[in-house]
Amino acid sequence: MTYSIGQHELAAPVVLAPMAGVTNAPFRALCRRYAPGLVYVNEMVMATPVVQGNPKTHRMITFGDDEHPRSQQLYGSDPAIMGDAVRQLCDDGRVDHIDINFGCPAAKVTRRGGGAAVPARPELLRAIVRAAVAAASPYGIPVTTKFRMGLFDDWLTFKRTGEVCADEGVASIAMHARTVEQHYSGEARWEAIGELKEHMSSLGGSIPVLGNGDIWEASDAVAMIEQTGCDGVVVGRGCLGRPWLFGDLVDALNGREVPPSRLLGEVAAVMADHAALLAQHLGEDHAMRDFRKHTGWYMSGYPVGSEIRRRFSMTKSLAELDDILATMLDKVGADATIVEGGERIKRGHTNGPIRVAIPEGWLDGQTRQSLDSDVTVPDDDHVMALSGG
Ligand SMILES: Cc1cc2nc3c(=O)[nH]c(=O)nc-3n(C[C@H](O)[C@H](O)[C@H](O)COP(=O)(O)O)c2cc1C
The missing domain is CATH 1.10.1200 (Non-ribosomal Peptide Synthetase Peptidyl Carrier Protein; Chain A)
Known part of the structure; x- marks a missing residue:
């Protein structure tokens, strides 16, 4: 299997999931030692402080001299600000790839209509994606998106989200196969990744669908691809304290034997x-x-x-x-x-379910997986930096 991001063809269809407070330049450098030539996404930053020139935010957007692609995840709920942030990063020549976070479950974000609340309003989603793609395309920089299955089981939006992203020229989509309500509880529902892949194929396009959730060992990636038909995997918590997992993933996905757990x-x-x-x-x-x-x-x-x-x-x-x-x-x-099964000990976030916080009336007049609703543009000023996806 091959997977490319822009002009960068990868050694295997594997992406390091952006993780706030974790996937900074040193962590990515360490991971790259085991597997150069994958996509390693920097931790998320908000679009607003990028545009405002906030020094702390700009310090977070740091890449190694030899790092390519330089992948940056942005979070924002105002299309104009998102467009400006993407344009600025591309124009300054600081990135090779932009990922947009539509999966952040943090209450202080979703309560204001941002993060994982955005896909519930497909026209807002469309406006943000359109602004980002329009800003990035003159520079030849691919834009990808990452989202969850939906707010809760009664409000699944992933098929429509994939459709909007594909319509708007996104280069690939990735889904964490949990709802916002689930947060990190239970098991990732890989069957939804299979449904998303099938749905995207049925539309006749060729947008790659990446699966995310509960890849703890290299064999899990092989299993996810086999079970869901997805085009690649996004790996988060499995590499916490195990940066060599990326080397194992390249081996496993290229049919080579995976080394035993490290001493x-x-x-x-x-x-x-x-x-x-x-x-x-x-x-x-x-x-x-x-x-x-x-x-x-x-x-x-x-x-x-x-x-x-x-x-x-x-x-x-x-x-x-x-x-x-x-x-x-x-x-x-x-x-x-390591003790028997130690690789699978859950690390990083494990909690949930949570109560989903969305603005009052956010779902009024909205439908689930189909495409009609109004554009509402919440302002994301003053929202603090946060983690999650
Ligand atoms: C500490 C931590 C920080 C995270 N920060 C982000 C983030 O900034 N952006 C994002 O899209 N997802 C974020 N996530 C979610 C992961 O990218 C990933 O979707 C999730 O952990 C499920 O994948 P996994 O089972 O491989 O960990 C974060 C997860 C953790 C554990």
């Missing part, structure tokens, strides 16, 4: 590298605070004991991290293996 000594070496890359990027103090969450993910499934975990969760410096790693390897052994 503790290899994990420790990757942790030290990751922390050093983060320190170069953020400064040691900030980096070490940020790295603490990664230590829990790296250690999940390894029998290292609670005292080591506690020390990791309070690490203040690279030197202290080295010290804890050395103590750990001394006590547990560099050849310690």
Whole structure:
């Protein structure tokens, strides 16, 4: 199977899911070591502060010198602002690919009609996508979208969302196979990915459909593609503490044998590298605070004991991290293996279901999967940066 984003043909149809607070330049650099030539999407930024020239937002849009494609996810609910943000990033030559987030389930976003609330208003969705594609196309930059199945089981919108995106010239669509209400609970419903693929094929187009949700091991990607007929996969939480998963995915999808789970000594070496890359990027103090969450993910499934975990969760410096790693390897052994099934221990977000927050009257006069409703353009000023998708 092949998959291209713009002029970039990928080594396998695999995309790193954008994850706020995680998929920054150092994390992507680490993942690329195991599998160059995939799409690794930077964490989401809001369109409004891009346009306003907010320095913190602009610092977040950072790519490695050797990184291609440079993929940036944007979030926004005002078509004009989205268009301006995309134009600015393309015109400055800062990106090779734009992804738009229509799957963010955070209440403070959906309550104002943004994120995952947008697909419930197909004309608003259309206006945002149209503005982004119009802004990006003169530069030859592809725009992709990522969304959920819908707000809740009684309000599924994914087929229509795919249709609107394809109509408006999006290069590929990706679906996290959960509703907003589900949040991260239960299992991803891969059958909906199959339905989306079938629906898009029935329209006669050739837009690639990427499946997302609960790929924890390389074999899951093979299974998702086999079961749903999707054109590729988007991988999020499975790579938390396991950046080598991308190498495994390329192997599995090219029919090669996948290496066994890494021994503790290899994990420790990757942790030290990751922390050093983060320190170069953020400064040691900030980096070490940020790295603490990664230590829990790296250690999940390894029998290292609670005292080591506690020390990791309070690490203040690279030197202290080295010290804890050395103590750990001394006590547990560099050849310690992950517990049976440890790769599948859920990491990152796991909670749900949630109560879906949408503006009053948001669904009035709306239909589910069909295409008629009014354009309403909520303003996304003053919404804080947030995570989720
Ligand atoms: C910590 C975290 C942050 C996330 N941030 C974003 C985001 O910025 N944009 C987005 O579209 N999805 C975001 N997501 C959702 C993931 O991209 C992905 O859709 C979801 O985790 C399901 O895929 P998975 O089962 O492979 O993790 C985030 C998920 C996590 C765990």
